[in-house]
Amino acid sequence: MSHMVSSVARTDRLGQYLLGALLALPFLYIAVFYAYPIYKVVSLSLRDFQIAYGIDDWIGLGNYTELLSSAETWRTLGRTLLYTAICVSVSFGLGLGMALLTVSLADAFSERFGRAFRHIVIAPMIFIPAAAGVMWAFAYTEHYGWVNHILIALGLQAYPWLVSDAAFFLVMVTDIWGWTPFIYLILLAALQSLPQEPIEAARVDGANAWQVFRYVTFPLLKPVIVIALTIKTLDTYRAFDYLWIMTNGGPGTSSTTLNLATYKAAFQNLDFGKASALAVITMIFPLTVMILFLTFRRRGAK
Amino acid sequence: MNRSFTYRTSLLFLAALAALWTLFPFAWYFLVSLTTPGHIPRRFSFPDVLTLDSYTSALFGSGAKGISANYSILPNIINSFVVAGLTVIGCTVLGFGAAYVFSRGRSTTLAVLFNALLVIRMTPAVSLAVPIYLMISAYGLSDTHLGLSLVHTMLSLPLAIWLLKGFIDGIPTELEEAALIDGASVLQVLRYIILPLAAPGVAVAACFVFLASYVEFMFASILSRGSSDTLPIAIAGYNSDHQTFYNEMAAASFMSMVPLFIFFYFAGRYMVRGLTMGAVK
């Protein structure tokens, strides 16, 4: 604790121990509930561990070779990345659009109007994801859901949406609906705290709206965008609720992402060994991204 | 601002489109919560029966047999609040001191530990599910409030520390030094200076932790066997093998959003900070 900015720890030996303990406590907790499970999941992934059948044998990389040689695993990985890519990019586009719209509304009408619009846009955030999941699943039912009602009103046929190939993409719609406000809020906050001078200067210099955005606003927003996209990407990658509640990963495995595959292997098939191997595979991507991000940010800070 | 009529009209049009996109699913679902199973519209129309029965029967399990789940979400509300409450206590108690040290300390070790928090926050929860399940059941804590809140504490601790650090960063170190010179010990500095000044921050962090626990689904579903089901599990549970009570499910969904609603009024302006773990202020 010798490198304390405040003098508190430096001047009090007892205080040093106390602060050490204050720091040690949560990390002890993290050691028990994070570090140990990480160690454990890696070690379990090297075993054929099926608790219900009393099987618990060390099989080395057996689970991995089995998983990595299965086309389904690669399809699952592809699906996970597709889900992440689509949800993140569409949410980003919509979020940015609505943030710009909010600023324009406040500018063209009144601050209050902008605020009211903001309240509307973030409404999905006040719904528990599980509730949003059942709500959207309901919307796709043939006889009660408004999606089919609209189709029928338009003279089209109703369609069993969630038991079709469309299901995977419909979960994405829910994800986008539920999480666009996240990106929106961050971008809006950033937009509203942008220095006005460069934008005004650009206007005076004769830039049109698009040029102001392209050459001034967007570059100024860039650091925030990088952070928002990183967090959103990793959060989407971890997505579980919507997929599980709306489709259970189906039909078949057509909406099973790595998260769901891990969950199913563990808690439906009770194959803890294989589930652990999947869990490790699932972790690799976010941990790599995180480490790259932190290195990048460190360099940026220097 | 002098803007052309076309410009303003197209802005309004876009705003209406965005509002439709976010609000329409709610509106439809809200209508469902206001009717009874036999009266959920089967075509694009308004339900012919409007009643608050779904709310009372979801809340008290008082609905008529056969057309109601006969299931009260009151115990689930209590479960949710107890688990989230314990999680808030865990995160604040564990996180406050660490946040202080992170805020005031400068060393490579601290920097590494602090980044570790971000890595922990971004680890897919499902990757920890198996070992945590085994641990929690080995200690006989599955299907208990404590067991679930121990896990939720783990999940939210990084965010809590991150947020609290942000707030403590805003407290000038001179205040601590003044207190030191005034004769305070480290504990007294924390007790009389940092804690009262960080109190709004603690409240905001507590809100985030509370909500994170309140909406968490996966661990709540893995670790519960029924008697400690939290609200999300109960809501999803209306969709059972036997029957789906859409109207009560909708009513329960709308009732469950009350704490989130309050939160947006109480700490909404800290949203961004919480969402990005303070990376963007």
Next chain:
Amino acid sequence: MSYKMLFARTAAAAVFGLSMIAPATGWAGEFVEGTFPPLKAGKPYAGVTITVPTQKGWASFAPAVELTRNFEEMTGIKVQYDMIPGSDIPSKQLLAVSQNSGTYDIVTQHATSFGSFFRFLTPMTERIEGVWGSVDKFEDWVFPAQKGVKNTDGQHYFMPFHANAQIGYYRKDLFENTAEQAAFKAKYGYDLAPPTTIQQVRDIAAFFTRPDKNLYGLTTNWGGGQGYAAFLGYYSDAGFDLLGADYKPTMKTPEGRQAAIDVLNFMQGSIHKDKIVNPDSANFQTGQVSDFFLSGSSAMAYGWLSDYWSFMQKPENIKQVGPVGAFRFPSFAGEPKGGYSSWWMMGIPKDSKNPDAAWEYIKWILNEHPQIEMAAGQLPPIKDLAYRTAVEPGGINPRALYDAFVEAKITTQVPEMSQQPRTKGVELYTEVIANKITAEQFVDGYVAEIEKTLTSAGYIK
């Protein structure tokens, strides 16, 4: 006669004619009077609390939960229920008992998943002999399905407490409407009546499918796990067990393969090609089927509908559909061959802290009082009781349910079948019902999964 009156009658019978229906009851003072299977007198396990898992939101079990007070008063044993969501019933309990944590004193399982539990349960033969005199007498007392529950060691590990079968419902007002009858006869050449062959099901469903009038011919519970169970039910009713004597999947034989394909083609085609089944059926569980049927949008319905039979007999609930009739769903083999039984059972795990108190509970739930109370949504697994609730005049269950059940079977269980192959089966099934794969692809994939699992588990050499 309402079931309450029926209950009064049977209760009286229980008190005065106990010795007649309870031949194995020993010395009267040893047992609580009026109970059969008899509960030990003198509250030997008073003060003990047992934990009993059961399914969440299970209407037909709810009366038993309510009646638990009686049990607690009689025995001094406290009962704590864990309400587990239906889809987690196998996994949560399996995980609990496999960790030797003593979480549960009783395991509550369904016929699709009990196999995995044998290794964690205590055999019940001795206890059964103590009450019924012999295992044979016990097996005679309940439906034959129970014989399929035995483990390979020939012992019973589970006691049944709830029986159910999938049956069909139809709207009497439509079927008995003379105009409809005439139109039907003119079109198909035979009389409109509850179907007895699959072809008739198709005909009638097609006849009544009028989407413009918001009417479908048939609504079924073919969503996810229940649809998979429905498939197994049809397959079983065509005379096939899932596994043969050598543990090889019967779908590998040409006949089995054809039967499975017929069934799946019917299910898939009804939704996607012929469109004679309400398309939501691909997503429906029984409750939704019942709800949809009650709203008047379907001429026939299929599922675990007895849960809703007594509900549908009440005039206020059938305003839109009029009187409702039940029928035994036809078999793909022409003659029904027993079908597939929903058989809910309780066993006592080895790690139970109070196995004897748990046994008292199991005996109690098989008693007439709780069984009759629960019969409003199920069939008692006890033949005699079931007969009274369904066949005797004034019974609260449809006759078709009893008929469907008498010969119902339980698929051969090996522990490994209830997890990975089941998950795979459900996955493949959902792809069939979503029209993503063909019936043949299902059979091939499913057979391969079963063979893989059972080979690696050592059943298939």
Next chain:
Amino acid sequence: MATVQIVDVRKDFGSVKVVKGIDIDINDGEFVALVGPSGCGKSTLLRMIAGLEQITGGEIRVGTKVVNNVAPKDRDIAMVFQNYALYPHMTVAENMAFSLKLKGVSKREIEQRVNKAAGILSLTPLLGRLPRQLSGGQRQRVAMGRAIVRDPQVFLFDEPLSNLDAKLRVQMRAEIKELYQRLKTTTIYVTHDQIEAMTMADRIVIMHDGIVEQMGQPLEIYDQPDNMFVAGFIGSPAINLYPGAFHTEDRAVFVTDGGVIIPLERPPVGAARRRGVLGIRPEHIAIDPAGAVSLAVMVTEPTGSETFILGRSEEETMRCLFRERVALKPGDTVRLRLDPNRILFFDEETGRRT
């Protein structure tokens, strides 16, 4: 009250040496100002005296007690911070009472002492207010109140006036001085403002780059700066400094590198043909038609009481300050006389005054 002795005190932050061995003896009841540009180590030194920074080397004594390893709370000192560091969640009274409360002083005595201090600083009507409800000057007074209420042995001030506007600063300066005169407590006062240091302190310590450049009474330092740094640092507008060479052939003159020839009355001993730096304060330059230096006026800044002129002479710029009003405008040329008695010379290499 106590003496403070600082003996060879050093402070390193990692490999950076911030304070490089400082010796200062402060007498009992003395008011000493530590002054220097930012980064000179004056605040670090003060914080070491307070106990807020560990001492890397040397010794600090308060009274007779070595306090190197004594916690701040046990040093019996009080400190006023640059931004006042008032506890924002406590009222004025609570702020002032905090140290007494921690010490376990009885409620009655706390009240008495707080009231007394508040009376001295005319804070009595404000006792119930929170710091955010106070003006800058009031906050400053509360900070002082918090210090005096404890009756400490030493007062430490860390640039206490730098957050106030110019007018208030002058007023508070007087108040602090008055307070000091009343209490006569040993006071160490850190500032970067030389006027504050000059006007308030009994003794000034001028620090630069972690060392003491000069220590002494204000006017002594002004008139006889030990070196070029001190000369340049003290005095506003700043002293004119011209590197150049002495010529003694004809008559004694100093020729700056920029070509200005300045006549000298008596050159420093052994100055012939040697190089050096000439220093002349702006107020020691007078308008004199017979003066030796000609100045082309570039900027005039009349403030009423005095007139500042920036001009060009040959290749040098020159700052002049006249007490009288002069009617000069840019472009004018004027002849000046540099008061030879006031001219200072410094060694070009060492910067020391010769």
